Amino acid sequence: xxWKPIPIAAILVAAGALAGAVQAHPGPGVFSSAxxxxxxGFVVNGSMTETGxxxxxxxxxxxxxxxxxxxxxxxxxxxxxxxxxxxxxSTTADDSGTASATFSITLPDLTCANGATPDPVKMxxxxxxxVDLTNHHRTEAHGWYISKDSKGITSATPFGG
Numbered sequence: 001x002x003w004k005p006i007p008i009a010a011i012l013v014a015a016g017a018l019a020g021a022v023q024a025h026p027g028p029g030v031f032s033s034a035x036x037x038x039x040x041g042f043v044v045n046g047s048m049t050e051t052g053x054x055x056x057x058x059x060x061x062x063x064x065x066x067x068x069x070x071x072x073x074x075x076x077x078x079x080x081x082x083x084x085x086x087x088x089x090s091t092t093a094d095d096s097g098t099a100s101a102t103f104s105i106t107l108p109d110l111t112c113a114n115g116a117t118p119d120p121v122k123m124x125x126x127x128x129x130x131v132d133l134t135n136h137h138r139t140e141a142h143g144w145y146i147s148k149d150s151k152g153i154t155s156a157t158p159f160g161g
Contacts, residue, residue: 027135029053029097036105036128036141044105044125044145050132053093060133061089061101065125072119073112082108085125088133123147 029052036046046063053059067082085108089101105125110118128141 026137027132029059029099029132029135029137031130031132031137031139032098034130034139034141036125036143036145038125038145038147040147040151041149042107042120042123042147044123044128044147045102046105046128046130046141047100047102048130048139049098049100050093050135050137051096051098053097053099053135055093055095055097057093057097057099058134059091059093059099059101061091061099062131062133063087063089063103063105063128064131065105065128067105067108068124069107069110070121070124071110071112072121073114074116076114077121078112080110121148 029050031048032051033047033049035048036044038044044065048061048063050059064084064086067085069080069082071078071080085105087103087105089103091099091101093099105128107120107123110120112118123146125145125147126143128143128145129138130140131138
């Protein structure tokens with residue numbers, strides 16, 4: 001059996017063209033900022049700004065994060081691994097091509113396996129990711145964000161607050 005370089009080359013070119021067609025082509029714009037801040041009262045607030053967009057263009061953002069909640073369920077303290085939390089925000093780029101959006105991550109509905117009323121103690125949010133669904137750009141706010149009833153702790157004050 002002899003090796004035939006032309007058919008193999010043709011297969012590789014065709015596979016590359018197919019892979020390129022499957023990938024989303026990024027549109028205009030670039031994230032210029034993304035942040036998250038833990039606040040008091042079980043909330044993490046996030047914001048993002050994207051520049052270089054066509055003026056007046058509609059932009060759909062999606063945010064996602066991972067959450068763990070510590071809570072008291074009657075006589076027991078438990079940890080609820082809530083998992084992924086997501087949301088969307090729609091906005092329009094201004095005359096200079098800048099689109100900004102804010103969002104808040106709050107406690108979901110909580111339940112105790114023993115039927116007791118949940119009393120949250122802390123909410124831990126990590127891996128806050130932001131995506132421009134319209135133009136296919138991604139960014140994230142690095143860090144862990146811990147929100148308690150009376151204070152918020154960020155990576156700037158990891159063991160205090």
